[in-house]
Amino acid sequence: DAGITQSPRHKVTETGTPVTLRCHQTENHRYMYWYRQDPGHGLRLIHYSYGVKDTDKGEVSDGYSVSRSKTEDFLLTLESATSSQTSVYFCATRSMGISNNEQFFGPGTRLTVL
Amino acid sequence: EDQVTQSPEALRLQEGESSSLNCSYTVSGLRGLFWYRQDPGKGPEFLFTLYSAGEEKEKERLKATLTKKESFLHITAPKPEDSATYLCAVQDGGYNKLIFGAGTRLAVHP
Numbered sequence: 001d002a003g004i005t006q007s008p009r010h011k012v013t014e015t016g017t018p019v020t021l022r023c024h025q026t027e028n029h030r031y032m033y034w035y036r037q038d039p040g041h042g043l044r045l046i047h048y049s050y051g052v053k054d055t056d057k058g059e060v061s062d063g064y065s066v067s068r069s070k071t072e073d074f075l076l077t078l079e080s081a082t083s084s085q086t087s088v089y090f091c092a093t094r095s096m097g098i099s100n101n102e103q104f105f106g107p108g109t110r111l112t113v114l
Numbered sequence: 115e116d117q118v119t120q121s122p123e124a125l126r127l128q129e130g131e132s133s134s135l136n137c138s139y140t141v142s143g144l145r146g147l148f149w150y151r152q153d154p155g156k157g158p159e160f161l162f163t164l165y166s167a168g169e170e171k172e173k174e175r176l177k178a179t180l181t182k183k184e185s186f187l188h189i190t191a192p193k194p195e196d197s198a199t200y201l202c203a204v205q206d207g208g209y210n211k212l213i214f215g216a217g218t219r220l221a222v223h224p
Contacts, residue, residue: 031209042118042201042214043158050209058211090157094210101146101210105157
């Protein structure tokens, strides 16, 4: 358990509103990731960070932005939520030098956009 | 384009009935193939990493194998607590970015 928390765990919002999801880790891992999970698509990478203030786009980044001002926090913002962004969002972290190279996942945030 | 395909989408087994899950992949240069387990309402939990063809790893009733084009997750004498969705992923380029398959939903009945 890499000590990853996500907040909120559930959120219902309306189309057009901004939404920010937070990922917090206590393991001092350098790399952090945001994924979304939808039926039939598996997990898809939205954005990732390779250090404080260092971020880049993933496979499905349109409509999302991220920020990382501290090692422990990685924020995902939906600038103007749409119904297509209804999904379960997972944060993950990875440390350098782990023998198995694995990512550790948080518990997820279920977002519903009406 | 890198791609991961898992089969079957769903699998129902009786307790003790061994079987295998398949993960086929296309990637320009494999840097790692990962297996995760995901229980309903939870985040994926890491199981194995495989790096080269011929490599095998085991954990309790699970054994993962790797060839140049696919990986298998063998489940020997499964128990109901093995019921979960099993996810396969390959590393895509740098920064350990992962490409996931859609998963196999496994149900083991007593």
